[in-house]
Structures are given as structure tokens and as C-alpha cells.
Amino acid sequence: xxxxxxxxxxxxxIRLVRVAHVYYTHRDVEKARLFLRDFGFQEAKRVGDTTxxxxxxPDAFVYCAKKGxxxxxxxxxxxxxxxxxxxxxxxxxxxxxxxxxxxxxxxGGHCVTFKDPVDGFPFHLVxxxxxDSATAxxxxxxxxxxxxxxxxxxxxxxxxxxxxxxxxxxxxRFNFTPSDLIHDPSGRDITAFLHLxxxxxxxxxxxxxxxxxxxxxxxxxxxxxxxxxxQLLGHHWLRQQGYENCWGVxxxxxxxxxxxxxxxxxxxxxxxxxxxxxxxxxSVVNRTLASKDNLHVWGPDLPPDFLE
Numbered sequence: 001x002x003x004x005x006x007x008x009x010x011x012x013x014i015r016l017v018r019v020a021h022v023y024y025t026h027r028d029v030e031k032a033r034l035f036l037r038d039f040g041f042q043e044a045k046r047v048g049d050t051t052x053x054x055x056x057x058p059d060a061f062v063y064c065a066k067k068g069x070x071x072x073x074x075x076x077x078x079x080x081x082x083x084x085x086x087x088x089x090x091x092x093x094x095x096x097x098x099x100x101x102x103x104x105x106x107x108g109g110h111c112v113t114f115k116d117p118v119d120g121f122p123f124h125l126v127x128x129x130x131x132d133s134a135t136a137x138x139x140x141x142x143x144x145x146x147x148x149x150x151x152x153x154x155x156x157x158x159x160x161x162x163x164x165x166x167x168x169x170x171x172x173r174f175n176f177t178p179s180d181l182i183h184d185p186s187g188r189d190i191t192a193f194l195h196l197x198x199x200x201x202x203x204x205x206x207x208x209x210x211x212x213x214x215x216x217x218x219x220x221x222x223x224x225x226x227x228x229x230x231q232l233l234g235h236h237w238l239r240q241q242g243y244e245n246c247w248g249v250x251x252x253x254x255x256x257x258x259x260x261x262x263x264x265x266x267x268x269x270x271x272x273x274x275x276x277x278x279x280x281x282x283s284v285v286n287r288t289l290a291s292k293d294n295l296h297v298w299g300p301d302l303p304p305d306f307l308e
Contacts, residue, residue, distance in 0.1 A: 011092050011173065012088070013172070013173060013174060013175055014080060014085050014088065014089055014093075014125070014173060014174050014175075015080070015081050015085070015174070015175045016078040016079065016080060016081075016125075016174055016175055016176075016196050017078070017079040017080065017081060017196070017198075018078065018079050018196065018203075018207070019076060019077070019078050019079075019153050019154070019155065019156070019207040019208070020059055020062070020076075020077045020078060020079050020126055020129070020153065021059065021061050021062045021063060021064060021076070021077050021153060022062070022063055022064070022073075022074070022075070022076045022077070022153060022156055022221045023064045023066065023073070023074030023075055023076075023077075023122075023124075024063070024064070024065055024066070024071075024072070024073055024074060024266070024268060025065075025066045025067070025068035025070065025071065025072040025073075025074055026065060026066070026067065026068070026071055026265075026266045027067075027068065027069065027070065027071055027266065028265060028266070029049060029051070029065055029066070029067035031265040031266075032065050032264060032265055032266060033051060033065065034265075035243065035264045035265055036051075036053055036063065036065060036264075037147065038147050038237065038238060038241050038243065039147060039148075039150065039223075039234075039238065039262070039264075039270060039272075040055075040147035040148045040149045040150040040223075040225060040234055040272070041053035041054070041055065041062070041063055041150050042054050042055065042056075042149075042150075044060070044061050044106045045061070045104075045105075045106045047104045049066060049067035050064065050065070050066045050067075050104070051064070051065045051066075052064050052105060052106050053065070053150075054106065054132060055149070055150040055151045055152050055153075055223065056149050056150070056151045056152075056226075057132070057151050057152040058131040058132050059107075059129075059131065059132065059152060059153070060105065060106040060107025060108075060109075060129045060130060060131065060132055061105065061106045061107065062150065062152060062153040062223065063150075063153070063221075063223075064105070071266040071267070071268070073121070073217070073218035073268070074122060075113070075121060075122035075123050075124055076123065076124065076153075076156045076208070076221070077111070077124035077125065077126045078124070078125055078126070078174075078207075079125075079126055079127065079129070080125050080126070080127050081127075082127065083099075083110065083127050083128065085125070085127065086099050086110055086111075086112050086125060086126075086127050087099060089112045089114065089125050090112045093112070093114035093173065094114055094115055094116075094117040095114055095115040096112055096113070096114035096115075097111075097112055097113045097114070098112075099111070099112055100112075102126065102129070105129075106132075107129035107130040107131065107132070108128065108129060108130055109126050109127060109128040109129035109130070110126065110127055110128050111124055111125065111126045111127075112124070112125045113125075116158075116160075116166070116169075117165070117169055118160055118161065118162050118165050118166045118169070118216075119158075119160055119161055119162075119166075119216035120216075121158065121216060121218075144233060145233075145237070146233075146237055147234055147237055147238075148225040148226065148230045148231055148233060148234020148235075148237070148272055149225060149226060149230070150223045150224070150225060150272075151223070151224045151225055151226065152223065152224050153221065153222075153223055153224075154204055154207065154222045154223060154224045154257075154273060154276065155204065155206050155207045155208060155209065155221075155222045156207075156208060156209075156218065156219075156220070156221040156222065157208070157209040157210070157211070157218070157219040157220055157221075158208075158209075158210055158211075158216065158217070158218055158219065159210075159211055159212070159213040159215065159216055159217050159218075159219055160210050160211070160212060160213070160216055161212070161213070161214065161215070161216055162212070163189065163190050163191070163192075163210060163211070163212035164188075164189070166210050167189070167192055167210060170194065170208070170210070171194070175196055175197040175198070176194040176195070176196065176197070176208060177194060177195055177196070177197040177281075177285075178192050178193065178194055178195075178285050179193045179194065179195050179205045179206055179254070179255070179277075179279050179283065179285065179286070180192070180193040180205075180206075180254040180255075180285070180286045180287070180288070181193075181285065181286070181287045181288075182211075182287075182288055182289070182290045182294075183287060183288075183289060183290065184289075184290055185289070185290075189287075190211060190212045190290060191209070191210065191211040191212070191290065192209060192210050192211075193205065193206035193209045193254055193255060194206055194207065194208045194209060194210070195207060195279050197281060198280070198281075199280065199281050200280050200281060200282070201280060202278040202279065202280050203278065203279060203280065204276055204277075204278065204279075205254070205255040205256070205257075205276055205277040205278065205279050206254075206255055211307070213307075213308070218268070219269065220261060220268075220269035220270060220271050221268075221269075221270055221271070222259075222270070222271035222272075222273050223270065223271065223272060223273070224272075224273055224274065224276075225272045225273070225274055226274070227274055227275075228258060228274055228275065230274075231249065231258060231260055231272050231273075231274050232249065234260075234272055235248070235249055235260050235272070238262055243262055243263070243264075244262065244263040245260075245261070245262055245263075246261035246262055246263050246269050246303065246306070247259070247260075247261045247299075247300060247302070247303050247306055248260035248261050248271075248272075248299060248300070249299060250296045250297075250298055250299015250300060251296060251297050251298050251299060252295060252296055252297075253294055253295065253296060253297050254286070254288075254294070254295075255276050255277050256275065256276060256277045257273040257274065257275055257276035257277070258273060258274050258275050259271055259272075259273050259296075259299070260272045260273070
């Protein structure tokens, strides 16, 4: 089992392809399932108290809901380039498992799970999952009544207790590259929006973001939907079902996506987004001072506890 090396210069970088799915545990999984349906997920498979949800994109699943004694974030999974990468990850990442089969999951494949070296949250790497048949956004009838269909997982974010150490680890061991960095008045970076460095290939502005705080926790997971009309129809649907809006609808500055954040029954935050920026290795890294005014260009006022 590998341990964390604070200066892993001798280790090669593990190149990630895309973010694939997230895991959540809910005390009341039945309420969670109702919310996930109303949020626009499609149930792909149920095994005992575990339910896998897909979107309209090619990933076999994008969200896994489990029943447990505590509400808990179970980590995000990223696709690696090869089985060799999984074996290497198992040998060199902190507290990593051996390669194991995703026997019950839609699409199968193999996985390695390691622990974040700073705060200990789980992080998963996968390879060999069979894709769903979908390859593009579906055609939708306008003015429908119902949930906004989820297309794919776009990103997730974590509050970490030591930003500098976390940033060093993820940008050294993997091809995470900053799109935007945010610093405090002293000039110390405290937030990063990270994309996957894939050369000239255009990728989402961020698939993972980190910000520093007193206690580690997941901030939110974000899912792309079809377009702005679909997003607003989904917003009204969730409101009509009695769910609690966290923040939105509005447009972010960093990443530019139109956002709509909701609390699920376990008080986790999920986001619908559309129209985000794409970047590649020619994109400039932006660095700005932390301010409540740099989070959105239009929309409702920032909730006072949103960044806690």
C-alpha cells in the first residue's frame, strides 16, 4: 500500500481522460431516489440498497446512491488512459487499493480507490467501463413538463484544510491544470478551478475545484443538462415538487456556465449547468483576488453561507 510523498518528483504523472461519476450515501435513500428522479437522472441499475443513475451521455452511470447510517460523500471517479495506469496508481498513490472489478456497476470495468493525502476523502480511478449507446445530446420537445434530463457529470468541488498541499498533489500526480486561481489579500492562493490538460483537445473549464476552509467536505457536484430552456423548465419542476433552491438561476464568471444549485433531502448540493467555457493548453491561467463579486455576473445575490 502506497504512502504519500510530499515531493513525488520521481513518480510519473497519471493522465486522466474525463470525470465519470460520483458516489453518495444517504440515510433516507428513498427520499434521495425521489429527488434524483426529479433532478433528471435515469435509473440504470439497482443492486440491493445501491442505485446507479445514468444521463443522456455515453457514461455507463454518473451518480451512485447508497443507503447507509450517515449521509456521506463517497468520492468522484475519473477515467484513466489504460489498465497499466490503474496498476501504477495502485502501487504509487496514498492508501490505494489493489485493482478491483466493478462487478455490480453498469458498464463493468475496473477501479482503484485511494485516499486524499491531506484530508482522507476517497478518490476513484476507473478503466474499461463499457459506454452507453448515447453519443450526443438528445432531441427534446420544447415546453415539456418534468425534470431537466441530466446529460453528464461536469465537475465536483471539495473544501480542503490545506489548499497548497492538495493543489501540489493533484497537479503533480495527475494532469489537473488550473484554469482560474483565486488568492487572498496576502497573495496566497486559496481556490483553484482545475481542468484536465489534454493538449490541444478542448475540455471543460473545470472538472474539479478546491478551496480552503476549516473542515473538509464536498461542496457540490454539477451535472450538465440540455440547454437554457431545459434548465429553466427543470428549475420550475423542482420548485413545484417542493425542493429547496440553494442558488440560481444565474451565470458564473469563472467558467461562464449558467448555474442552478439545489439541496437534496440529505442537504447535499447538486447543480444543473449549461453553456460552460472550454479550454485547452493554449488557454491563459487567470488569477484573481477572492471576492463575492467575482462569482457571478447576473442572478440572485450570493447566499451568505454558500462558501462555507
